[in-house]
Amino acid sequence: MPDLSIRARSLVAGAAQGELLYADVGLSFWGGVAPFSGEVIDRHHPLSGQVIAGRVLALPSGRGSCTGSSVLLELILNGHGPAALLVARPEEILSLGVLVARSLFDRGLPVVCVGEEAFASLRGHRFVRVEDGQVSAYAAAPQDHWQPPAAAPGSPPASSSVALSDTDRALLDGRHGKAAQVAMQIVLRMAELQGARELIDIAQAHIDGCIYTGPASLRFARQLLDWGAAVRVPTTLNAISVDQRRWRAQGIDPAFGEPASALGDVYMAMGAQLSFTCAPYLLDSAPKAGEQLVWAESNAVVYANSVLGARTQKYPDYLDICIALTGRAPLSGCHLEEGRLASLLVEVRLPEQLDDAFYPLLGYHLGALAGSQIPVVCGLEQAAPSLDDLKAFGAAFATTSAAPMFHIAGVTPEAASAEQALGGMPPQRALRLGREDLLASWRELNSAESPGLGLVSLGNPHFSLSECARLAGLCAGRRKHPDVALVITLGRQVHEQACAAGHVATLEAFGAQFVTDTCWCMLGEPLLPVTATTLMTNSAKYAHYAPGLVGRKVHFAGLAACVEAACSGQANGALPAWLNPVTPSQGAA
Template sequence: MQKDVVLSRSVQVSGRMLCSGQAGGPVVTAPVGLSFWGGVDPLNGIVLDRHHPLAGECLTGKVLAVPGGRGSCTGSCVMLELILNGVAPAAIIVCEHEEIYTLGALIAQVFFDRTMPVLQISREAFVLLGQYRFARIEGQTLILSDEPTTAMPAPSAPIAQEPGGHDIALAPIDRALLAGEHGKAAQVAMRLVLKMAELQGATRFMDVTQAHIDGCIYIGPASLRFAQMLRDLGAKVRVPTTLNAISVDRRRWRELGVDATLGEPASALADTYTDMGARPTFTCAPYLLDSAPAFGAQIGWAESNAVVYANSVLGARTMKYPDFMDICIAITGRAPYAGCHRDEGRRATCAIDVQMPEGADDSFWPLVGYCCGAIARHEIPLVRGLENTCPTLDDLKAFGAAFATSAGAPMFHIAGVTPEADRQPDLPRTILSVADLLEGWKELNTGDAGCIGLVSLGNPHFSASEMHRLADLLEGRMCSEQVKIVVTCGRAVFEQATQAGDIARLDAFGVQVIQDTCWCMLGEPIVPPDTHTIMTNSGKYAHYAPGLVGCRVRFGSLADCVEAARTGAVSDNPPAWLQPATTLHPNALPA
């Protein structure tokens, strides 16, 4: 009997090296971006994101090919930990603009002499990856093949090159920073900012008026070592700088039962950034602070939800800066003049026409944000059909956080709502129907009907108005003794809510309010080990929680969360405004 003969194939593709090195291995590929924060375990390289096509896949030693990053800016921290733990992918291949993976790899290379190449190829070449089993990167060349190619040399760290900057106009302050005239830490930081500018294609730098640091989240020893190295080199921030939510309640972690193996290094990391001059604001919603930037202000923010809110709702200007780049911008006061800092980089590139259902409650906003992000991916969308909805700032906060979870884009526009939205009739158009919203609702609701053990509120951090509304909703109700209600917020909001009397009201109902940290960093004992299902009104946490804490999630409105806390149970039926007989809002866009 004649056997089939399979001929080995190979093809070479030219690309753009984002982080140098050479490596090879089996290819794992997916058509959607992957957030390494909340999506990949830094200790073993396994994909945690239950919503991703690669869920459960171990990336260690493999060539990961995804269009680009999405979700959290903290992915660069996770990437660094993966590399230093020896469980990172052998290499990463992307086809979209990508900075989060790249910066984590660059930090590993520059500071720790460890290499993981990142290569950008064309979208046309990217579609070939699924046809081959193995890939190897050599310089700017990608070799795809059916069989393992000749053994690669052991990865070694290339000699760090001095930044050229020959295509970037350097102002006197840039030259002084690069020459070390403002200290060693500022010199190192400016070199990294210059590298980022080269990747972004910037032609000059600009001043920023403030920075927000997301890299203060403790992922592992590497994030602490990086910050301490900068501090020990004499780093001080040059512009007003706020700090994101950290991994513990800085003042109460022992009282809350957090293990010292997390509490001590997480506190040390927070202290390291305050030593460099950052304000201990510890909030993932810096737009709620009195220092929130004005329209048109050039800023350097990290934290995905904060970035999209600043750009989209406030009209301030920032790129979606990865962790580590945020502190470099704060130390230098300089940022590449690229992307969303420029008028051209803020324009909508696609349109999403939403069919607004009649009678939608507040869970509509995180749900539609999540669905719009999944459609837009790396494009900046103009969302239409919501012109007459009059969303509150809390609604826009919820929309932005969910959008930033499923998208890689740094901003959105909502026609008739956000300050820079304009009508562009010739944009590529996608319809987001009520049926599509129902599918999104099903994706976020991973838990079955039945008992819940925890109500999670405040991701992103609760505002003072949300505190007040929660206290009103709880008025006159008795909550189940089997259900914990936990709210996270920043220190400033806690003080506002205390003065308004809302903290005392929430205390009376047994609501636990935790400051400084947020749900994406919380585990045991705040999440009891016997908890199987969590109820939340956050689209962001509904996405991340199954991978982060291993619990199923029920997603709904704030009133739904209060009702679940009262009864200790939840239905698996979608809200009435999402069910098949739903009528459209009178002003809904036609299909």
């Protein structure tokens, strides 16, 4: 008999059992789990070093990157996936990876939502059995020789509770081709999972699934193309995994470079634009307030919702292209007014003498506290953060949070006041943040112990034209240290603009290198120098992911400090003035 029996909601049907691997912190599979071994490589996570393969993985939710669905698909197809997933709250990114495995490849695993209270009760158990919506937990592995039933084919149910238009039915019936038919099946399955009753037209798409996570990502895209896939709305592409024009000259191994480049070509063959940027909000096609989108890439989603006032869910890789192929998305979450309201109120004591490291640090810290809740931040009304500050804040927030957006009272478009952001309702939670809170996250991001460094990495997310201008001003007339590489990633369009403005020439005279099409979360050796055991960045997102992705320790600081370190070859490790202890006359933070 089980020690604990839970009746739960089955997100993806199936049966499995295995040793329980439990954590009370969400996990991003992209940058957090190695796609070819199943090892947890997020060095900030309590499961760091554990292997999820064959175990029942229990998480409160996912978090971070939309590419988690792609990593999970790789794990399922290469035999290193978990036996089952248990979550406290409905999880869309990981569930979508399983749905794609079922729909296209007849592989999969059960995904079950047990609720917050039951999830906490799983702590301390050693073994779990999942049978659709029934979860049984044991102190030790049962000896009853149980075997799961044969897996059912991955096709979606024949009937649906979602209202369909004539065009939807035509897509579902295959009258627009096999690719659109399968895409609509997946869209409807996700709509049911989300509880959506209808679909909406979307105006544009941004595809994150063009990131090469392994053979499964290319296999998926080629299958759609073989079935005649063609996007039905204007569609841009996220940063891919290589600089498509120069990866050979950069010394990238063809075993990686060729399929990574080919993946971008496959999506362009479906009709997507050659954009290759993780900051589509910097393109001329950036959406307007109220526009309904399907965007993937976590920082882009958060920026579109929070800063632009456009409307998109945090779409998983693969669901993004399915919606682009149909032009239809579930009407749920941030597509709805009520799905955009804050439920967490955060009061921030604004320090004096701020520099640009404040906003990514605050976003990183707040994301971990928010979980899946949308926050409204008060106390920054007089700070007037720039668009670059909001970009850095949002990218860091999206790294540690599962929420699709944030509000800053008096700054972001749907938060003229905290009351507006909360929809006139009291918050479910309220927090106050001060210097000591942020200091803890500063220390977490600064994992390097030695002051020496071999690389300054900038542009995660991709640099904007204004960031190029500011960096050029800091570097003009100077020269970097010969033992330090300074590499900037950015989109092709911004690179062309920076060339025309003279910033590229100034920065190349300093010794900087530019890489387009790809971004730091996809880069490794040799662009990351083999001799660089320590790096420095102004990106809280990359400071979080780099130790697991590339095995380097990190110095995190503002842009000016990064330039000084590039010149001296050393990170001085000094706290910024706004993080230093305040004097009695200034008051306590």
